[in-house]
Amino acid sequence: MEEKTKYSNPYLIGFLLGLLIVLTIYLNGNGVGASGAFKNVVVGTLNEIAPETSSQLQYIKEFNASHTESPWKGWLVFQVIGVVIGGFVSGLVSNRLKFKFEKGKNVKSKIRLITALIGGMLFGIGSQFGRGCTSGAGLDGMAVFSVAGFLVTMMIFGTGFAIAPLFKKLWL
Amino acid sequence: MGPIFPEANFNLVLALIIGFIFGVLLEQAGFSSNKKLVGIFYGYDFTVWRVFFTAAITAMVGVLTLSHFNLLDISLIYISPMYLWSVVAGGIIMGFGFILGGYCPGTSLCAAAIGKLDAMVFILGVALGVFVFIVGYPMFEGIYLGSFMGAPQIFDLLNISMGLFTFIIVIFAFLSYWGVGILERKINNGESYELTSKSGFFKIFALATVVAFVALFMSPYKQTLLADFNSADFGKDANINLISSDDIAVRLLKNDNSLQFIDLRLPNEFAKLALPYALNATPEEFFLPRVSDFINQKQKITVIYGGDEKLAKKVAVLAVKIGFNPNKILVLKGGFNEFMKDIINFEMPKEQPNSSILKTTYLFRHEYNGRIKEILENSKPKQIVLPKSKRALGGCG
Numbered sequence: 238m239e240e241k242t243k244y245s246n247p248y249l250i251g252f253l254l255g256l257l258i259v260l261t262i263y264l265n266g267n268g269v270g271a272s273g274a275f276k277n278v279v280v281g282t283l284n285e286i287a288p289e290t291s292s293q294l295q296y297i298k299e300f301n302a303s304h305t306e307s308p309w310k311g312w313l314v315f316q317v318i319g320v321v322i323g324g325f326v327s328g329l330v331s332n333r334l335k336f337k338f339e340k341g342k343n344v345k346s347k348i349r350l351i352t353a354l355i356g357g358m359l360f361g362i363g364s365q366f367g368r369g370c371t372s373g374a375g376l377d378g379m380a381v382f383s384v385a386g387f388l389v390t391m392m393i394f395g396t397g398f399a400i401a402p403l404f405k406k407l408w409l
Numbered sequence: 410m411g412p413i414f415p416e417a418n419f420n421l422v423l424a425l426i427i428g429f430i431f432g433v434l435l436e437q438a439g440f441s442s443n444k445k446l447v448g449i450f451y452g453y454d455f456t457v458w459r460v461f462f463t464a465a466i467t468a469m470v471g472v473l474t475l476s477h478f479n480l481l482d483i484s485l486i487y488i489s490p491m492y493l494w495s496v497v498a499g500g501i502i503m504g505f506g507f508i509l510g511g512y513c514p515g516t517s518l519c520a521a522a523i524g525k526l527d528a529m530v531f532i533l534g535v536a537l538g539v540f541v542f543i544v545g546y547p548m549f550e551g552i553y554l555g556s557f558m559g560a561p562q563i564f565d566l567l568n569i570s571m572g573l574f575t576f577i578i579v580i581f582a583f584l585s586y587w588g589v590g591i592l593e594r595k596i597n598n599g600e601s602y603e604l605t606s607k608s609g610f611f612k613i614f615a616l617a618t619v620v621a622f623v624a625l626f627m628s629p630y631k632q633t634l635l636a637d638f639n640s641a642d643f644g645k646d647a648n649i650n651l652i653s654s655d656d657i658a659v660r661l662l663k664n665d666n667s668l669q670f671i672d673l674r675l676p677n678e679f680a681k682l683a684l685p686y687a688l689n690a691t692p693e694e695f696f697l698p699r700v701s702d703f704i705n706q707k708q709k710i711t712v713i714y715g716g717d718e719k720l721a722k723k724v725a726v727l728a729v730k731i732g733f734n735p736n737k738i739l740v741l742k743g744g745f746n747e748f749m750k751d752i753i754n755f756e757m758p759k760e761q762p763n764s765s766i767l768k769t770t771y772l773f774r775h776e777y778n779g780r781i782k783e784i785l786e787n788s789k790p791k792q793i794v795l796p797k798s799k800r801a802l803g804g805c806g
Binding site: 244245246247248250251252253254255256257258259260261262263264265266267268269270271272275276278279280283294295296297310312313315316317318319320321322323324325326327328331333334335336337338339340341349350352353354355356357358359360361362363364365366367368369370371372374375376377378379380381382383384385386387388389390391392393394395396397398399400401404405407408409 | 412413421422423424425426427428429430431432433434435436437438439441442443444445447449450451456459460461462463464465466467468469470471472475480481483485486487488489490491492495496497498499500501502503504505506507508509510511512513514515516517518519520521522523524525526527528530531532533534535536537538539540541542543544546547549550552553558560561562563564566571574586602604605613
């Protein structure tokens, strides 16, 4: 194994994360999230760089019609900026800042590059169908006892468990 | 009562702060490392399970507790809508994304923040994926918007109380922590990422059991109150001020604007004839802004009425328990049926009234019932105003 780095107690982190979600729900009736911010950023970018072409797209039309404010000003966008800063500060404090290409020990860099990109794309597409990702749909959904939240969580992790053996070489 | 900013893109600085804490927690848990994340799928590291499940049950207990003490109205928070096949497809696609990519969107941001280059590629991928979805949307629309089932909650689906569900899931979570610890040791030849000592774990488990039992006996305040409301004895001994049909009739004639009306009858009865500018509402709606905004407007006194006075009295008690000012709530004596009988459809009795007051009343009714009916007819709502919901918008799709 490589460097041993000390992480916090998972139950404590989970407890604090749960409290944070309750606080967010108490404040705005909504929880934390990530994938929604990606959508805002993509729509915002398309509106900037190719306003004519993108305004022809049905999805963008509907998005712009249902959102009065600029997608850049979405609360999730700011929250995600916070996540990046928070992650950075935490890494700084715990001495984990380092440029690194993290991959399984027998995996070529090219393969890791491709799988990271495809994995990200699948998450991007899947989070649209799921109306949120692991945090926004799964965790927040479970917090408010929503059936969709429980279902999407079970589908994400269930699929992961089911197909993990097929992709063993990527990680072990 | 929460949610405090249901409609808003609320304070963006606050969003930044909440995101910051979220980021610190994810990073401190170790979720800035893909090996730590995929560990759950290969059984060598169940940290994801521990953090995720603990966060979920903490949040569930928190939401239940807040709503029990009437601090949070769960009918106003965002419950993710259920488009069955879209959720299933999305979950499966994300499952593949997780195994291949090694991150999920939130954790990839943390990983990128501490310098993981593969996470940066993953982030690019997520943006590309969203782009693909946007461009291909006409193709996906069918499944995306199909099989809509509302926004069901799991305890309703299982037909158990919110408290019982919380109880079960908290106990299940802790049993699973014990189970994954055993699995982890087996797969890692004796080593485990369980950072809690055995005695520490049992202490937490004991505490969680207590919490679970407390949760078992909690239910959302609104639900508790409505359950009470539906019992026969509710509000039996409460002191509610009544107003008579004649009193209202006089005020209507005088164009007195100090009263406003809430009509509890069925919409079709309401549409036929009702008191001027009355709001047609159900008892459940007294929890919603539609009714509360109405009652709280200006300095008016609200007269609640139904067909008879029984339901209206109960609703008045309910309204006071919800927190409306008891001095500003009246109940129409005898309900709208009596108002119809005594005023609108008044017929002079054959026998002579035995007191002069009664005689004056009869004369008044006889004289003005046509005029009152006119007032009621003329004030009928031109169109039915649909209730405006202030449920929190959003979600993360």
